[in-house]
Amino acid sequence: MSLTPKTPSESLTIHTDLVLPSETNHIHNLFGGELLARMDRAASIAGQRHSRCITVTASVNHVAFTKAISLGSVVTIEAKVSRAFKSSMEVYIDVWVEDRESGSKTKANEAIYTFVAVDENGKPVEVAPIIPETELEKQRYDAALRRKQLSLVLAGKMKPEEATELKALFV
Numbered sequence: 001m002s003l004t005p006k007t008p009s010e011s012l013t014i015h016t017d018l019v020l021p022s023e024t025n026h027i028h029n030l031f032g033g034e035l036l037a038r039m040d041r042a043a044s045i046a047g048q049r050h051s052r053c054i055t056v057t058a059s060v061n062h063v064a065f066t067k068a069i070s071l072g073s074v075v076t077i078e079a080k081v082s083r084a085f086k087s088s089m090e091v092y093i094d095v096w097v098e099d100r101e102s103g104s105k106t107k108a109n110e111a112i113y114t115f116v117a118v119d120e121n122g123k124p125v126e127v128a129p130i131i132p133e134t135e136l137e138k139q140r141y142d143a144a145l146r147r148k149q150l151s152l153v154l155a156g157k158m159k160p161e162e163a164t165e166l167k168a169l170f171v
């Protein structure tokens with residue numbers, strides 16, 4: 001397997017779908033769990049495109065349900081690997097809702113997931129590094145280590161005193 005660095009756009013995964021009645025809550029907006037599942041699928045494919053391996057969801061680091069998405073909406077999910085570590089990858093997801101008449105897209109939500117590349121036995125395997133290109137990709141790349149440390153501390157997998165990037169925010 002080649003570990004030649006890749007750009008975030010090489011993993012770009014775009015998923016567009018409608019909101020159907022069975023996917024809504026009592027007030028006819030998209031059910032949160034349905035959106036989480038759609039984002040998980042798109043992010044998983046982005047992780048596979050980057051690593052060319054099986055990927056598993058290790059953590060959902062952040063979700064912001066900023067705007068309700070109504071029944072009948074056309075929802076587009078864009079997922080890209082924002083940073084790769086050893087076997088783990090941060091995937092950044094932007095969710096857009098398209099206006100039926102004008103075609104303009106409004107940002108409705110964003111989320112950050114962590115995926116791990118694994119072999120057939122579920123053992124983590126190394127992935128290629130990321131080289132961010134755009135200004136936004138560079139910002140997301142730079143902040144990813146901080147988010148990884150926060151996620152590991154919250155999961156009880158890292159001691160707070162070892163989280164150097166988090167300490168740097170306060171010291």
Ligand SMILES: CC(C)(COP(=O)(O)OP(=O)(O)OC[C@H]1O[C@@H](n2cnc3c(N)ncnc32)[C@H](O)[C@@H]1OP(=O)(O)O)[C@@H](O)C(=O)NCCC(=O)NCCS
Pocket residue numbers: 056057058059084085086087088089114116118122124148151152155157
């Ligand atoms: C994710 C999983 C492969 C990690 O395995 P592990 O034995 O903990 O392996 P490691 O400790 O070596 O961690 C592997 C990588 O995941 C990262 N990781 C693990 N948990 C994490 C978390 N909560 N947040 C961020 N990163 C995490 C580690 O930092 C490490 O990253 P690195 O290799 O880039 O440095 C394992 O816990 C697993 O298979 N979980 C179930 C996944 C799954 O089924 N998901 C679907 C849910 S239904």
